[in-house]
Amino acid sequence: MRYGQRRVLDDIRVPALTAGSLTALIGPNAAGKSTLLRGVAGLAPASGRVLLDGEDLARSPQAERARRMAYLPQTLPGRSRLGVFEAVLSAAMAARPGRGHAAAADLHAVDAVLARLDLTALADRGIDALSGGQRQRVGLAQALVRDPAVLLLDEPTSALDLHHQYRAVDVIRRETRARGLITLLVVHDINLALRFADRVLVLHDGRLVADGKPGAVIDRELLARVYRVDGEVTGIGGRPTVLVHGVVRRPHSGAGRREADAIGNP
Template sequence: MSSALSIHQLSVSYGKRQVIRALDVPCLRAGDITALLGPNGSGKSTLLRALAGLQHSSGDVRLDQRALSRQRGEVAYLPQTLPPSVHLSVFESLMVAGQATAAGLSRRHDDQQVFALLQSLGIEQLALRYLDQLSGGQRQLVGIAQALIREPAVLLLDEPLSALDLNYQFHVMDLLHRETRRRGMVTVIVLHDLNVALRHCDRVLMLKDGALQANGAPDEVIDSQSLRRVYGVSGRVERCSQGVAHVLVDGLHSGLR
């Protein structure tokens, strides 16, 4: 697993307002899940859209030393707000999504592969249901399946857990962790739940006002200082009786926001 994603001097503006400011991230390794954290409006979705090639940006993003912009087929992206659903069954939508793969080549998936993916997400019972008749969380799970079926080298998920119950949140993160390792993907996930980042992610990037505030292992980066500096809260990270780290928020830090 030698592949890696690197970001050099990436900037994004909306009109005259710069939202991502000359961002440098030397190496996001294949096989690792990176949590992209930061307050509302800090630029997480903008950064993900720029990486997906959906937002004009300046700078240099490389996958395995080659410009990512020349390897768009290697990237799968799940937006924060899902587009309106078409009247297609879940199964059909995965067949269609599976055809959009690397270099625009069509890669056929057989029924069994699609069914196995649905099973791995715990949603095989939805296979013949229509997208426009699903609940919010079910629709989000299908969105994750649509990204995975494309077998990308780079998987970008913007708040993929926001509509999921506790069981599916854990299930999805567990699956993403295993699949990221097995397939050697570079996976970047926008999260607001820092406990999920602590438990399931290999690495954390913290953004504030479009600039990188921290980059490192979750339990090194998430601490009372970064909680105060980045989120403006007084908080602690404590380990439970099973040794798992948890964030506890005690209050708002005065002077910020």
Template sequence: MSTGLEITGLATGYRKRAVVQGVTLPVLKAGGVYSLIGPNAAGKSTLLRALAGLQPATGSVTLDGTELMGKPLADWARRVTYMPQTLPQGVSLNVLESVISALRASPMEGLNSSEAIKQHAVDVLERVGIIELAMRNLGHLSGGQRQLVSLAQVLARNPQVLLLDEPISALDLKHQFRVMRLVQELARERQMIVMVVLHDLSIAARWSDGIVMLAQGRVVASGTPGQAITPASLAEVYGVQARIEYCDRGQMQVMIDDEAMA
């Protein structure tokens, strides 16, 4: 049984500049979606990269009782998958080939033949809703389409922990909804732990089991959406006067009235 992801005293930065400072969080549980929110330059992307083993860091990152800090990157990659904000440019593959390449780079149990790998890739593209793009070259896709392909690549590897850096930033409203619903469904079905960087606080509140609010590399608030997203935390972190209201379906709405008083 999964004991979740434990993050204790995590710190990282670039050269001599500290970016993330002593981050400690409550246990992130399997099957849960956790949103990482905060203003620009708060350290959100840097924290995700550290949790993926891609950024040198100190502290402790424990998954199901196994300490990941200090382990080779290959050990991290078998458990934790990271989706960056954008796909690399200049890759001359079609969409299906790119998902197959991601699977070959991090092999999964049970996919022992080229045909099985290809079928799994097709199944993932269908689940994400982009099977019609399978034969399209990555270089010919829009920004939103590239984000969906990147999501398919990481989902195909069926990780224990899925880290998504602004996965809906280039998507229209329908596809934002589709992606967030899919992420929540897969977290529940596969008992994954998902941490996602989002800027839209109402979307974060709707789809998240937990919220982590960062400012200047430190955790300012964490907990359920109702516990973390408050007028006080929004004033402190974002510098705004805000109201929290709920629609007739019980969904949180964040209303900004003015800048916070200095």
């Protein structure tokens, strides 16, 4: 994939992602994570193939691709005259075209997903009256209620507080398993990937540099090479956690720059 003449992603070859699995896509800023998601969703030009159950989605109409994949961007529009319940119901109905009215199953599905994402109290509030974090949760509800085969989520926790970050990713993992979804989730906080992901893909300089189980992939060498930090994976409260001790200086380059936002540590 390119932006103009600049190649952003090159030779990305991902072994099959399986139904019911949550894969975290991690890497430093400008590694190409969001670009990859947009390419898979068919929202940006890309060479190569994206196969779903053996079918090359590049040969499918975009409407069919959108029906089978739900893509949630990092930034959602704030201007809308719809209320929260109406917005999520519209997404449910759009996923099943041909009906002129909402079925009882649609209403039940909307109620259920709002409850799981702690949005019931906001059901009658207008989208334009919500905070950025609340809009992100509404966007996630819209993605889940469509019942796609594939979920592509670009940093759905970036505007959420700590409680709602963990609650949202826990819901994503449980829904992925219960519905047999293929979920690809971009996260900056490596500790979220360690705790919730079945698998991680690591992008660096536009290439896939690591792929596997989080505990096997995320280690001191990866933190130094990809994120340029001196860190380790240790157990806190029985859970693997990344701790950062300092920066890794580039040769002949001064102090370097700490990538704390990418690790999830202050």
